[in-house]
Amino acid sequence: MISLEEFTRAYDEHHAAMFRFAYRLTGLAADAEDIVHECFMGLLRPGCGFDAQRTPLRTYLLGAVRNQAAKRFRRREDAAAEVNTPPDRRSPETQALRAEMEDSVARAVLGLPDAQREVLILAHYEQMPLAEIAAVVGIEVGAVKSRLQRARGALREVLSQYQERLP
Amino acid sequence: MNDQELDEALNRWKAPATPTPLRARVLADYPRGERRGRRDLGRLLRWSLAMAAVLGVLAIASAQSGGGALENLGEGINRLHMNTINWIHDLWVGHIASAFRNSHPRIYVDGELRSDAEFGGSGVGVWLRLPGEGKYLVALRRTVFEGPAPPRAGRFDGHVLEFKAGERTVRIESTGTFGFHERLPVYVMGPVDR
Numbered sequence: 001m002i003s004l005e006e007f008t009r010a011y012d013e014h015h016a017a018m019f020r021f022a023y024r025l026t027g028l029a030a031d032a033e034d035i036v037h038e039c040f041m042g043l044l045r046p047g048c049g050f051d052a053q054r055t056p057l058r059t060y061l062l063g064a065v066r067n068q069a070a071k072r073f074r075r076r077e078d079a080a081a082e083v084n085t086p087p088d089r090r091s092p093e094t095q096a097l098r099a100e101m102e103d104s105v106a107r108a109v110l111g112l113p114d115a116q117r118e119v120l121i122l123a124h125y126e127q128m129p130l131a132e133i134a135a136v137v138g139i140e141v142g143a144v145k146s147r148l149q150r151a152r153g154a155l156r157e158v159l160s161q162y163q164e165r166l167p
Numbered sequence: 168m169n170d171q172e173l174d175e176a177l178n179r180w181k182a183p184a185t186p187t188p189l190r191a192r193v194l195a196d197y198p199r200g201e202r203r204g205r206r207d208l209g210r211l212l213r214w215s216l217a218m219a220a221v222l223g224v225l226a227i228a229s230a231q232s233g234g235g236a237l238e239n240l241g242e243g244i245n246r247l248h249m250n251t252i253n254w255i256h257d258l259w260v261g262h263i264a265s266a267f268r269n270s271h272p273r274i275y276v277d278g279e280l281r282s283d284a285e286f287g288g289s290g291v292g293v294w295l296r297l298p299g300e301g302k303y304l305v306a307l308r309r310t311v312f313e314g315p316a317p318p319r320a321g322r323f324d325g326h327v328l329e330f331k332a333g334e335r336t337v338r339i340e341s342t343g344t345f346g347f348h349e350r351l352p353v354y355v356m357g358p359v360d361r
Contacts, residue, residue, distance in 0.1 A: 015190070016184075019182070162176070
Protein backbone atom coordinates (compact mmCIF):
# COMPACT_ATOMS: atom_id res chain seq x y z
CA MET A 1 0.00 0.00 0.00
CA ILE A 2 1.04 3.57 -0.61
CA SER A 3 3.06 5.03 2.27
CA LEU A 4 1.80 7.94 4.35
CA GLU A 5 4.51 10.14 2.89
CA GLU A 6 3.50 9.31 -0.69
CA PHE A 7 -0.14 9.68 0.22
CA THR A 8 0.45 13.14 1.70
CA ARG A 9 2.47 14.20 -1.34
CA ALA A 10 -0.26 12.95 -3.65
CA TYR A 11 -2.84 14.98 -1.75
CA ASP A 12 -0.77 18.14 -1.73
CA GLU A 13 0.00 17.91 -5.44
CA HIS A 14 -3.40 16.98 -6.79
CA HIS A 15 -6.17 18.00 -4.41
CA ALA A 16 -6.69 21.47 -5.86
CA ALA A 17 -7.22 20.27 -9.44
CA MET A 18 -9.43 17.43 -8.20
CA PHE A 19 -11.54 19.78 -6.12
CA ARG A 20 -11.97 22.28 -8.97
CA PHE A 21 -12.89 19.49 -11.38
CA ALA A 22 -15.38 17.96 -8.95
CA TYR A 23 -16.87 21.37 -8.14
CA ARG A 24 -17.40 22.22 -11.79
CA LEU A 25 -18.86 18.79 -12.51
CA THR A 26 -21.38 18.90 -9.66
CA GLY A 27 -21.81 22.62 -9.02
CA LEU A 28 -21.60 22.03 -5.27
CA ALA A 29 -18.59 22.56 -3.02
CA ALA A 30 -19.85 20.06 -0.43
CA ASP A 31 -20.14 17.35 -3.06
CA ALA A 32 -16.72 18.23 -4.43
CA GLU A 33 -15.22 17.88 -0.96
CA ASP A 34 -16.78 14.46 -0.45
CA ILE A 35 -15.68 13.33 -3.89
CA VAL A 36 -12.05 14.32 -3.29
CA HIS A 37 -12.12 12.56 0.07
CA GLU A 38 -13.59 9.41 -1.43
CA CYS A 39 -11.03 9.38 -4.28
CA PHE A 40 -8.13 9.49 -1.84
CA MET A 41 -9.72 6.75 0.27
CA GLY A 42 -9.99 4.69 -2.92
CA LEU A 43 -6.26 5.03 -3.36
CA LEU A 44 -5.77 3.20 -0.05
CA ARG A 45 -8.06 0.27 -0.75
CA PRO A 46 -6.50 -3.08 -1.58
CA GLY A 47 -8.43 -3.36 -4.84
CA CYS A 48 -7.23 0.05 -6.04
CA GLY A 49 -6.53 -0.17 -9.77
CA PHE A 50 -3.81 2.49 -9.86
CA ASP A 51 -0.64 1.36 -11.60
CA ALA A 52 2.09 3.99 -11.61
CA GLN A 53 3.82 2.20 -14.50
CA ARG A 54 0.84 2.70 -16.78
CA THR A 55 -0.96 5.85 -15.68
CA PRO A 56 0.20 9.15 -14.18
CA LEU A 57 -1.33 9.70 -10.76
CA ARG A 58 -3.04 12.92 -11.83
CA THR A 59 -4.78 11.14 -14.71
CA TYR A 60 -5.89 8.34 -12.39
CA LEU A 61 -7.20 10.69 -9.70
CA LEU A 62 -9.08 12.93 -12.14
CA GLY A 63 -10.61 9.80 -13.65
CA ALA A 64 -11.65 8.76 -10.15
CA VAL A 65 -13.24 12.18 -9.59
CA ARG A 66 -15.16 11.76 -12.83
CA ASN A 67 -16.44 8.34 -11.77
CA GLN A 68 -17.42 9.51 -8.31
CA ALA A 69 -19.24 12.51 -9.73
CA ALA A 70 -21.14 10.25 -12.14
CA LYS A 71 -22.20 8.07 -9.21
CA ARG A 72 -23.76 10.99 -7.45
CA PHE A 73 -27.19 10.71 -8.82
CA ARG A 74 -27.71 14.43 -9.10
CA ARG A 75 -30.12 15.90 -11.57
CA ARG A 76 -28.41 18.54 -13.59
CA GLU A 77 -31.22 21.05 -13.18
CA ASP A 78 -30.96 20.80 -9.40
CA ALA A 79 -27.24 21.33 -9.51
CA ALA A 80 -27.57 24.28 -11.85
CA ALA A 81 -30.27 25.79 -9.68
CA GLU A 82 -28.12 25.56 -6.58
CA VAL A 83 -25.13 27.35 -8.04
CA ASN A 84 -24.96 30.57 -6.13
CA THR A 85 -21.99 32.72 -6.94
CA PRO A 86 -21.66 35.83 -4.78
CA PRO A 87 -22.01 39.13 -6.63
CA ASP A 88 -18.93 41.25 -7.14
CA ARG A 89 -19.46 44.39 -5.05
CA ARG A 90 -16.48 46.34 -6.28
CA SER A 91 -18.44 48.61 -8.67
CA PRO A 92 -22.13 49.21 -9.06
CA GLU A 93 -23.62 48.94 -12.53
CA THR A 94 -21.76 46.67 -14.88
CA GLN A 95 -20.77 44.41 -11.98
CA ALA A 96 -24.34 43.27 -11.60
CA LEU A 97 -24.29 42.14 -15.19
CA ARG A 98 -20.87 40.56 -14.71
CA ALA A 99 -22.11 38.65 -11.67
CA GLU A 100 -25.13 37.59 -13.64
CA MET A 101 -22.84 36.42 -16.39
CA GLU A 102 -20.68 34.46 -13.96
CA ASP A 103 -23.80 32.73 -12.74
CA SER A 104 -24.89 32.19 -16.30
CA VAL A 105 -21.53 30.67 -17.22
CA ALA A 106 -21.86 28.22 -14.34
CA ARG A 107 -25.37 27.32 -15.39
CA ALA A 108 -24.39 27.00 -19.03
CA VAL A 109 -21.46 24.70 -18.25
CA LEU A 110 -23.52 22.61 -15.84
CA GLY A 111 -26.23 22.46 -18.48
CA LEU A 112 -23.95 20.79 -21.01
CA PRO A 113 -24.31 17.05 -21.56
CA ASP A 114 -22.01 15.13 -19.18
CA ALA A 115 -19.69 13.99 -21.96
CA GLN A 116 -19.12 17.53 -23.20
CA ARG A 117 -18.94 19.14 -19.78
CA GLU A 118 -16.13 16.98 -18.44
CA VAL A 119 -14.04 17.51 -21.56
CA LEU A 120 -14.59 21.27 -21.52
CA ILE A 121 -13.68 21.56 -17.84
CA LEU A 122 -10.48 19.61 -18.23
CA ALA A 123 -9.47 21.44 -21.40
CA HIS A 124 -10.41 25.00 -20.47
CA TYR A 125 -10.21 25.21 -16.69
CA GLU A 126 -7.47 22.64 -16.05
CA GLN A 127 -5.58 23.36 -19.29
CA MET A 128 -4.93 19.68 -19.85
CA PRO A 129 -3.56 18.39 -23.17
CA LEU A 130 -6.08 16.54 -25.32
CA ALA A 131 -4.18 13.25 -24.96
CA GLU A 132 -4.40 13.41 -21.18
CA ILE A 133 -8.09 14.27 -21.31
CA ALA A 134 -8.57 11.25 -23.55
CA ALA A 135 -6.85 9.10 -20.91
CA VAL A 136 -8.99 10.49 -18.08
CA VAL A 137 -12.25 10.10 -19.93
CA GLY A 138 -11.32 6.86 -21.69
CA ILE A 139 -11.99 7.95 -25.27
CA GLU A 140 -9.95 8.73 -28.42
CA VAL A 141 -8.28 12.10 -28.89
CA GLY A 142 -10.50 12.72 -31.93
CA ALA A 143 -13.60 12.25 -29.81
CA VAL A 144 -12.21 14.68 -27.24
CA LYS A 145 -11.77 17.29 -29.96
CA SER A 146 -15.26 16.90 -31.32
CA ARG A 147 -16.84 16.98 -27.84
CA LEU A 148 -14.87 20.08 -27.02
CA GLN A 149 -15.97 21.79 -30.22
CA ARG A 150 -19.59 20.94 -29.58
CA ALA A 151 -19.35 22.17 -26.00
CA ARG A 152 -17.77 25.46 -27.01
CA GLY A 153 -20.32 25.92 -29.79
CA ALA A 154 -23.19 25.41 -27.37
CA LEU A 155 -21.67 27.78 -24.81
CA ARG A 156 -20.95 30.43 -27.42
CA GLU A 157 -24.59 30.40 -28.38
CA VAL A 158 -25.82 30.69 -24.80
CA LEU A 159 -23.31 33.24 -23.58
CA SER A 160 -23.14 35.57 -26.57
CA GLN A 161 -26.26 37.42 -25.43
CA TYR A 162 -24.51 38.44 -22.21
CA GLN A 163 -21.32 39.37 -23.99
CA GLU A 164 -23.20 41.85 -26.16
CA ARG A 165 -24.59 43.61 -23.10
CA LEU A 166 -21.21 43.99 -21.37
CA PRO A 167 -19.24 47.24 -22.03
CA MET B 168 -18.53 35.79 -29.85
CA ASN B 169 -15.03 34.75 -30.89
CA ASP B 170 -12.78 32.20 -29.15
CA GLN B 171 -11.05 34.79 -27.00
CA GLU B 172 -14.34 36.28 -25.83
CA LEU B 173 -15.66 32.84 -25.03
CA ASP B 174 -12.54 32.04 -23.02
CA GLU B 175 -12.90 35.30 -21.12
CA ALA B 176 -16.53 34.55 -20.40
CA LEU B 177 -15.71 31.05 -19.16
CA ASN B 178 -13.00 32.45 -16.92
CA ARG B 179 -15.61 34.39 -15.01
CA TRP B 180 -16.73 31.18 -13.30
CA LYS B 181 -14.29 30.76 -10.43
CA ALA B 182 -14.09 27.60 -8.37
CA PRO B 183 -13.75 28.08 -4.62
CA ALA B 184 -10.52 27.06 -2.93
CA THR B 185 -10.34 23.60 -1.40
CA PRO B 186 -11.65 23.79 2.18
CA THR B 187 -8.67 23.76 4.54
CA PRO B 188 -10.07 21.03 6.87
CA LEU B 189 -10.24 18.58 3.97
CA ARG B 190 -6.51 17.90 4.16
CA ALA B 191 -6.71 16.92 7.82
CA ARG B 192 -9.81 14.82 7.13
CA VAL B 193 -8.15 12.89 4.30
CA LEU B 194 -4.87 12.37 6.12
CA ALA B 195 -6.63 11.35 9.32
CA ASP B 196 -8.32 8.55 7.38
CA TYR B 197 -5.01 7.12 6.18
CA PRO B 198 -4.81 4.37 8.81
CA ARG B 199 -8.53 3.70 8.43
CA GLY B 200 -7.97 2.79 4.77
CA GLU B 201 -5.22 0.43 5.87
CA ARG B 202 -7.49 -1.18 8.44
CA ARG B 203 -10.22 -1.57 5.87
CA GLY B 204 -7.96 -3.82 3.81
CA ARG B 205 -7.30 -5.96 6.86
CA ARG B 206 -10.99 -6.05 7.61
CA ASP B 207 -11.78 -7.45 4.16
CA LEU B 208 -9.27 -10.23 4.70
CA GLY B 209 -10.61 -10.81 8.21
CA ARG B 210 -14.15 -11.02 6.92
CA LEU B 211 -13.16 -13.62 4.33
CA LEU B 212 -11.41 -15.64 7.01
CA ARG B 213 -14.43 -15.43 9.30
CA TRP B 214 -16.74 -16.59 6.56
CA SER B 215 -14.45 -19.50 5.72
CA LEU B 216 -14.28 -20.50 9.38
CA ALA B 217 -18.04 -20.20 9.77
CA MET B 218 -18.68 -22.43 6.77
CA ALA B 219 -16.13 -24.96 8.01
CA ALA B 220 -17.79 -24.94 11.44
CA VAL B 221 -21.24 -25.48 9.93
CA LEU B 222 -20.00 -28.41 7.89
CA GLY B 223 -18.21 -29.84 10.96
CA VAL B 224 -21.34 -29.59 13.13
CA LEU B 225 -23.37 -31.25 10.42
CA ALA B 226 -20.89 -34.12 10.17
CA ILE B 227 -20.82 -34.65 13.97
CA ALA B 228 -24.61 -34.42 14.30
CA SER B 229 -25.02 -36.89 11.51
CA ALA B 230 -22.59 -39.35 13.12
CA GLN B 231 -24.09 -39.09 16.63
CA SER B 232 -27.76 -39.05 15.76
CA GLY B 233 -29.71 -42.22 16.43
CA GLY B 234 -31.68 -41.90 13.19
CA GLY B 235 -31.04 -43.75 9.99
CA ALA B 236 -28.40 -42.76 7.53
CA LEU B 237 -30.90 -41.35 5.02
CA GLU B 238 -32.66 -39.31 7.72
CA ASN B 239 -29.34 -37.88 8.93
CA LEU B 240 -28.37 -37.01 5.39
CA GLY B 241 -31.72 -35.26 4.83
CA GLU B 242 -31.35 -33.17 8.01
CA GLY B 243 -27.80 -32.31 7.11
CA ILE B 244 -28.76 -31.17 3.66
CA ASN B 245 -31.64 -29.14 5.07
CA ARG B 246 -29.36 -27.38 7.57
CA LEU B 247 -26.77 -26.75 4.90
CA HIS B 248 -29.50 -25.35 2.68
CA MET B 249 -30.75 -22.97 5.41
CA ASN B 250 -27.23 -21.86 6.30
CA THR B 251 -26.44 -21.24 2.67
CA ILE B 252 -29.62 -19.20 2.18
CA ASN B 253 -28.78 -17.13 5.27
CA TRP B 254 -25.23 -16.70 4.07
CA ILE B 255 -26.32 -15.48 0.64
CA HIS B 256 -28.86 -13.14 2.21
CA ASP B 257 -26.20 -11.73 4.53
CA LEU B 258 -23.91 -11.14 1.56
CA TRP B 259 -26.65 -9.39 -0.40
CA VAL B 260 -27.76 -7.18 2.47
CA GLY B 261 -24.11 -6.44 3.29
CA HIS B 262 -23.56 -5.38 -0.32
CA ILE B 263 -26.57 -3.02 -0.24
CA ALA B 264 -25.56 -1.60 3.13
CA SER B 265 -22.02 -1.01 1.92
CA ALA B 266 -23.18 0.85 -1.21
CA PHE B 267 -25.59 2.88 0.93
CA ARG B 268 -22.82 3.83 3.38
CA ASN B 269 -20.46 4.83 0.58
CA SER B 270 -23.08 7.12 -0.97
CA HIS B 271 -22.53 9.70 1.79
CA PRO B 272 -26.15 9.85 2.87
CA ARG B 273 -27.55 12.83 4.75
CA ILE B 274 -28.48 12.29 8.38
CA TYR B 275 -31.57 13.83 9.94
CA VAL B 276 -32.40 13.55 13.63
CA ASP B 277 -35.97 14.52 14.48
CA GLY B 278 -36.16 16.16 11.07
CA GLU B 279 -33.04 18.28 11.54
CA LEU B 280 -30.04 17.82 9.23
CA ARG B 281 -27.07 16.77 11.36
CA SER B 282 -23.75 17.21 9.61
CA ASP B 283 -21.90 16.48 12.86
CA ALA B 284 -23.20 12.91 13.09
CA GLU B 285 -20.85 10.12 12.02
CA PHE B 286 -22.08 7.15 10.06
CA GLY B 287 -20.15 3.97 9.29
CA GLY B 288 -20.09 0.23 9.67
CA SER B 289 -19.25 -2.99 7.89
CA GLY B 290 -21.12 -5.99 6.55
CA VAL B 291 -24.78 -6.02 7.52
CA GLY B 292 -24.12 -3.74 10.48
CA VAL B 293 -23.96 0.03 10.50
CA TRP B 294 -23.47 2.53 13.27
CA LEU B 295 -24.41 6.10 13.94
CA ARG B 296 -22.56 8.29 16.41
CA LEU B 297 -24.30 11.39 17.69
CA PRO B 298 -21.92 13.80 19.43
CA GLY B 299 -22.51 13.91 23.17
CA GLU B 300 -24.96 11.07 22.99
CA GLY B 301 -23.10 7.97 21.87
CA LYS B 302 -23.01 5.31 19.23
CA TYR B 303 -26.04 3.37 18.04
CA LEU B 304 -25.49 -0.03 16.48
CA VAL B 305 -27.93 -0.72 13.71
CA ALA B 306 -28.29 -4.25 12.33
CA LEU B 307 -30.05 -5.08 9.09
CA ARG B 308 -30.13 -8.82 9.86
CA ARG B 309 -31.14 -10.67 13.01
CA THR B 310 -28.20 -12.99 12.44
CA VAL B 311 -25.89 -10.24 13.68
CA PHE B 312 -26.96 -10.88 17.27
CA GLU B 313 -25.67 -13.86 19.16
CA GLY B 314 -28.43 -13.71 21.76
CA PRO B 315 -32.02 -12.52 21.36
CA ALA B 316 -32.33 -9.67 18.90
CA PRO B 317 -33.65 -6.31 20.15
CA PRO B 318 -37.15 -5.38 18.96
CA ARG B 319 -37.56 -4.05 15.48
CA ALA B 320 -36.89 -0.30 15.51
CA GLY B 321 -37.27 0.80 11.90
CA ARG B 322 -36.86 -0.08 8.29
CA PHE B 323 -34.47 0.27 5.37
CA ASP B 324 -35.52 0.31 1.72
CA GLY B 325 -32.17 0.85 0.03
CA HIS B 326 -32.76 4.61 -0.17
CA VAL B 327 -33.77 5.60 3.35
CA LEU B 328 -32.73 4.04 6.62
CA GLU B 329 -35.18 5.14 9.30
CA PHE B 330 -35.26 4.08 12.90
CA LYS B 331 -35.94 5.10 16.48
CA ALA B 332 -32.84 5.79 18.57
CA GLY B 333 -34.13 6.26 22.08
CA GLU B 334 -36.77 8.96 21.83
CA ARG B 335 -35.38 10.32 18.60
CA THR B 336 -36.32 9.55 15.03
CA VAL B 337 -33.30 9.10 12.81
CA ARG B 338 -33.59 9.31 9.05
CA ILE B 339 -30.53 8.57 6.92
CA GLU B 340 -31.22 9.37 3.32
CA SER B 341 -29.08 8.66 0.28
CA THR B 342 -29.31 10.30 -3.12
CA GLY B 343 -29.42 6.84 -4.71
CA THR B 344 -31.33 3.65 -4.21
CA PHE B 345 -29.57 0.33 -3.70
CA GLY B 346 -30.93 -3.19 -4.05
CA PHE B 347 -34.42 -3.89 -5.32
CA HIS B 348 -36.43 -1.68 -2.94
CA GLU B 349 -36.92 -4.61 -0.57
CA ARG B 350 -37.97 -3.36 2.85
CA LEU B 351 -35.62 -4.69 5.47
CA PRO B 352 -36.30 -4.60 9.19
CA VAL B 353 -33.84 -2.66 11.33
CA TYR B 354 -32.70 -3.56 14.84
CA VAL B 355 -31.02 -0.95 17.02
CA MET B 356 -28.85 -1.22 20.11
CA GLY B 357 -27.38 1.65 22.03
CA PRO B 358 -26.11 4.14 22.70
CA VAL B 359 -23.14 1.93 23.53
CA ASP B 360 -20.52 4.59 24.25
CA ARG B 361 -20.00 8.31 24.35
